[in-house]
Amino acid sequence: MNKEILIVIIVTLPLAAAVPVGAAKILNNLVSELRDVSLQGVHEADEEFENPRAGWVFLRAQRGGDDHGVLQLSVDVAPEDGADVVDRSDGRVVEGMRYLPAGKHTAHVRCTAPGGIERLVVRTMPEILYANFPMHSPIAAYPRYDWQFLERCGLLDNLNTIIGARHGSSAARVKVEQEYEPHLGEWKARGRRWIVESPVPGLRDGIRVTADEAYAKWAGWKGITHPKLDGLIADEFYPRRRENYGAWVEAIRRLEKDHAPKTFYPYVAGAPDGLKDFLAPLVASGTRFAYERYLHERRTEQEARSFIREQLVERMAALNRAVPGAAGHAIVVLGMLSAPPESLNKNPAADFKVYLDMQFHALANDTAFAGLYGVMTYLSHYADEEYLRWAARLYRHYCVEGRTGMLSTDPYMLSHIRNPDFEHGTDGWDVSAAQDGSVDTGSLKDYGFLVMRYPRDGQGDTFLLMRRRREKPNRVSQQIRNLQPGRTYSAKLFTADRQRLGTRMKHAVSIDIDGVEMIERQCFQEVFHNDWSHHAYGFDGTAHKAWFNYHRKVFRATGATARLTISDWAGPDEPGGPIGQELMLNFVEVEPYLVD
Numbered sequence: 001m002n003k004e005i006l007i008v009i010i011v012t013l014p015l016a017a018a019v020p021v022g023a024a025k026i027l028n029n030l031v032s033e034l035r036d037v038s039l040q041g042v043h044e045a046d047e048e049f050e051n052p053r054a055g056w057v058f059l060r061a062q063r064g065g066d067d068h069g070v071l072q073l074s075v076d077v078a079p080e081d082g083a084d085v086v087d088r089s090d091g092r093v094v095e096g097m098r099y100l101p102a103g104k105h106t107a108h109v110r111c112t113a114p115g116g117i118e119r120l121v122v123r124t125m126p127e128i129l130y131a132n133f134p135m136h137s138p139i140a141a142y143p144r145y146d147w148q149f150l151e152r153c154g155l156l157d158n159l160n161t162i163i164g165a166r167h168g169s170s171a172a173r174v175k176v177e178q179e180y181e182p183h184l185g186e187w188k189a190r191g192r193r194w195i196v197e198s199p200v201p202g203l204r205d206g207i208r209v210t211a212d213e214a215y216a217k218w219a220g221w222k223g224i225t226h227p228k229l230d231g232l233i234a235d236e237f238y239p240r241r242r243e244n245y246g247a248w249v250e251a252i253r254r255l256e257k258d259h260a261p262k263t264f265y266p267y268v269a270g271a272p273d274g275l276k277d278f279l280a281p282l283v284a285s286g287t288r289f290a291y292e293r294y295l296h297e298r299r300t301e302q303e304a305r306s307f308i309r310e311q312l313v314e315r316m317a318a319l320n321r322a323v324p325g326a327a328g329h330a331i332v333v334l335g336m337l338s339a340p341p342e343s344l345n346k347n348p349a350a351d352f353k354v355y356l357d358m359q360f361h362a363l364a365n366d367t368a369f370a371g372l373y374g375v376m377t378y379l380s381h382y383a384d385e386e387y388l389r390w391a392a393r394l395y396r397h398y399c400v401e402g403r404t405g406m407l408s409t410d411p412y413m414l415s416h417i418r419n420p421d422f423e424h425g426t427d428g429w430d431v432s433a434a435q436d437g438s439v440d441t442g443s444l445k446d447y448g449f450l451v452m453r454y455p456r457d458g459q460g461d462t463f464l465l466m467r468r469r470r471e472k473p474n475r476v477s478q479q480i481r482n483l484q485p486g487r488t489y490s491a492k493l494f495t496a497d498r499q500r501l502g503t504r505m506k507h508a509v510s511i512d513i514d515g516v517e518m519i520e521r522q523c524f525q526e527v528f529h530n531d532w533s534h535h536a537y538g539f540d541g542t543a544h545k546a547w548f549n550y551h552r553k554v555f556r557a558t559g560a561t562a563r564l565t566i567s568d569w570a571g572p573d574e575p576g577g578p579i580g581q582e583l584m585l586n587f588v589e590v591e592p593y594l595v596d
Contacts, residue, residue, distance in 0.1 A: 024052055024124070027402025028364040029372050031058075034122040039109070041116035047107045049122045051100050053328075055373065056160050058125040058400055060095045061109045062118045069113020076105050097125065097160045098191045126399050127288075127331060127374035129233075130155060132165035132197060134179040135380045139339060139550065141524035142385040147183050153596070154392035158400060162187060163233055164196035164223070177222070184228050193230040195263060196223035200234050202244040209244050214251035224259050231263035233290060239274030249281050256287065265290050265331065272319040279323045287329065288373055291319070294335030296454060297347040297355055301412040304355060308362055317368040331374030334359050336391065337454060339384040340494075340550055341531035341541070346453035346460060348420035348492075348589035350412055353390050357408045364398045375399055386490070386594050415482045416489070416590035417564070422464045429476045434469035439476065441465060444498075446536040447584070451494055451548055454534070463584040465498065466568040468508070470579045473569035480513070480564050480590055483557035488519065490593040491553040491564065498582040501546045502539065504529070508570040508577030509585075513555055514563040522554035522593075554593055564590070 024032040034049040034057070041064055051057055061073045073094045091113075111117045136145050143149050150156045165176050180194075187194055201217045202209025218224065223232040237248065252264050266282070268275055269292040279289060293312050298304040312332075319326045338345040338352055345352040356377075363369045375398075377383075377391050397407040418428030422441045433439040441464055448460015466474040483489065495507045506527055529545035539546035555562075568583055570576025 024050075027123070028398065028404050029366070029369045030126045030364055030375065030399050031402030032124045033402070034124060035107070036119075036121050038119055039117040041118065043112070043116045044110045045108075045117055045120070047109070047120055047122075048104060049107060050104050051102050052124065054102050055099065056097055056125045056127055057100050057105075058095070058097050058121075058123045059107055060093065060121045061107075061111075062093050062120075063091075063111045063113050063115055064118040065113060065115025067114045069111060069115075071113065071117070072108075072110045074108045075100070077108070095157075096191060099160070099193065123400075123402065125160075126372060127161055128159045128395050128399055129161040129163055129290075129331065129374065129376035130159050130380070131163045131333075131376055131378050132380060133162050134176060135165045137339060137381060137383065137385065138341065138528060139526050141526050141552075142339075145380050145383075145385075145388065153389040154396070155388070158392050158395040159192070161193040161195060161230075164194060164229070166197035166199070166235075188228055193263075194228070195231045195233055195265070196221070196229060198223060198232045198234045200237060200248075200266075202247065203236075203241060205240075209247050211247040211250035211254070214244075214247055215254050218251065218255055218264070219259070224255070224262055230261075231259075231265070233265040233267060236267035236269055236292070237275075237278060238268065238270040239278075240270075242274070242277065245278045249278065252282060252287060253285055256285075263288070267292060267333070272315065272322040275319070276322040279319075279326065283323050283325055283329045288331060289329060290331040290333050290374075290376070291316075292333045292378070293359075294333075294337065294344060294378070294454075295355075295359060296335075296344040297350045297352060299347060299349070299459075304350070304358065304412055308358055312359060312362055313366045313368050316366075320368065327369055327373070328371045329373055331376055332363055332369070332372060334375070334377050336377035336379060336387060337382040338387045339382060340452045340526075340528045340548070342382050342454050342534060343452045344454060345384070345387075346448070348417070348587045349414050351408075351410055351414055351591050352384075352387060353591075353594070354408050354410050354412045356387065356390065357394060357406055358412070360394045360398050361404075361406050365404055389596060390594055410592055414589070414591050416480050417478060417588050420588040421460060421462055421586045423462045426464070426476070429464075429478050432475040432477075434467075434472045434474045438467045438469055439464070439474045440467075442584070444584075447496075448586075449534055450530050450536045450539060450546055451496070451587075452531070452534065460586060463586040466583050466585065468568045468575055468577060468579055468581045468583070470575065473510075473567040473572075473575070475565055475567045477563060477565040480562040481560075483560050483562060485557050485559055488554065488556050488593045488595050489590055490522075491555070492587065492589045493551050493566070493585060494587045495549045495551065496547070496584045498584050500581075501537070502544065504545075504547045507549045507583055508568065508575060508581075509549070509551065509583065510565075510567045510570060511551055511553055512563075512565045512567075513553060514565070515559055516555040516557055516562045519554045519556060522552070524550075524552055526550045564588075 063071045198221045223229045267290045335344045397403045443462045449456035453460045530541045532541035
């Protein structure tokens with residue numbers, strides 16, 4: 001195992017009363033504390049703990065003093081036997097995760113520093129999965145979501161399972177496997193798991209599959225055949241194909257029996273009653289499953305809370321009634337679709353980070369999720385880089401530290417910009433038109449869905465329309481309100497050419513924010529096309545693409561207000577684009593930005 005010590009932020013832990021062996025202290029639905037013991041400066045200790053169920057355990061040891069020394073932590077085997085579970089170390093704190101069977105185990109801690117060992121914490125924790133690696137955003141201005149990014153933003157410290165990406169062609173699969181193979185050994189040495197995504201035979205309408213056919217497909221997939229990989233997650237199962245439930249269940253049971261300890265997780269979507277006949281026999285035999293719950297933003301905080309209650313909490317409660325014990329076998333999959341070309345972040349007047357926090361908060365606290373097995377977000381390909389980094393902090397807060405309060409202190413509703421989608425004409429905006437009629441508002445059915453917003457419900461169909469003139473630019477402006485001096489914010493918006501939706505083009509648009517400190521390295525303008533699943537007006541995202549521009553500015557506030565000005569000229573003295581071009585503009589979102 002690599003013994004290199006990584007430099008990280010020191011975690012300062014207050015002393016607490018010891019949790020005795022066998023007495024788990026429930027911190028939230030996701031985490032229970034098995035041991036929290038002050039070791040008072042001893043240099044070696046063996047501490048027994050009892051894992052109440054087969055599953056993931058988190059361990060952390062902290063030493064006292066500032067002197068140099070080695071701090072080692074292992075489970076069930078002494079450190080000198082090569083069983084270190086060190087994941088992060090600055091010399092004072094070591095952490096690790098291990099999947100352990102139910103029953104008694106021993107944590108071994110050894111410290112060579114004069115101050116000795118100060119504290120040991122052992123907790124149960126959920127399985128936390130990352131979907132998928134390697135997979136990158138189509139927005140080239142975002143950083144690549146490579147191993148270095150996951151390490152830098154803290155995701156690797158707060159995950160225990162990686163899902164290897166799946167691609168259709170064998171050549172694409174080989175390329176993907178070549179990218180993740182160098183990291184597989186390192187990840188396994190850290191005591192973590194790596195599974196791969198697989199297809200579901202018989203998923204297409206009208207195709208019946210036998211148990212033997214399904215078994216053969218999955219048994220030959222690399223997650224089963226590769227000696228270092230830990231199994232499969234199959235995408236996806238739903239009630240519309242219930243005629244194949246029996247064959248699938250039989251194949252999954254055979255697969256887990258024949259290839260133990262490899263795991264098989266089915267992604268499932270649909271109403272609890274429709275999933276009952278598929279999940280009940282699998283749960284009875286111990287299979288875990290990934291339950292998809294992709295929630296889009298709502299127009300008000302009350303609507304958002306009601307939607308989380310209805311679509312997340314009540315759905316889980318109904319699934320528990322339909323399939324007793326479901327929560328203890330479920331991995332809840334929250335939607336991370338938050339950037340072009342498909343996004344649940346569809347309300348520019350709401351903060352998606354807060355909305356995601358509200359969903360994690362429900363998982364951690366509502367009784368419907370008591371004993372929940374796992375948590376993950378889906379999918380990195382559609383994820384905004386900022387929100388991926390935010391997910392790392394949410395995992396740490398709720399799934400490692402076992403917190404019950406919200407991580408964010410910001411409100412759900414953003415108050416910085418009024419009328420950001422021009423649903424109320426130009427209310428709230430100051431308009432300086434190049435000539436009469438060159439600035440207007442309009443709407444186009446399904447336009448918001450075509451750009452990126454999911455699901456299709458009419459939100460985002462309204463826009464500002466600017467017709468570029470030769471004489472001078474069209475401008476609209478608004479005061480950005482309620483800023484906190486010193487805090488970092490992002491401003492986003494999207495543009496499209498109404499007459500040339502099918503033409504790839506970078507739009508001549510200028511976005512100026514006066515009275516702030518711009519962070520230029522985080523600003524970009526990116527051309528992208530509609531997703532294959534977001535089709536309208538003959539644009540299917542493949543052979544016929546609709547093209548859009550994504551604009552992002554990042555700035556640091558220097559006062560409580562600033563001035564946002566948007567123009568259809570590239571600069572103050574140069575149009576920079578075709579005269580007469582009609583640009584549609586909407587989704588003007590200003591929100592706090594999580595600094596990397």
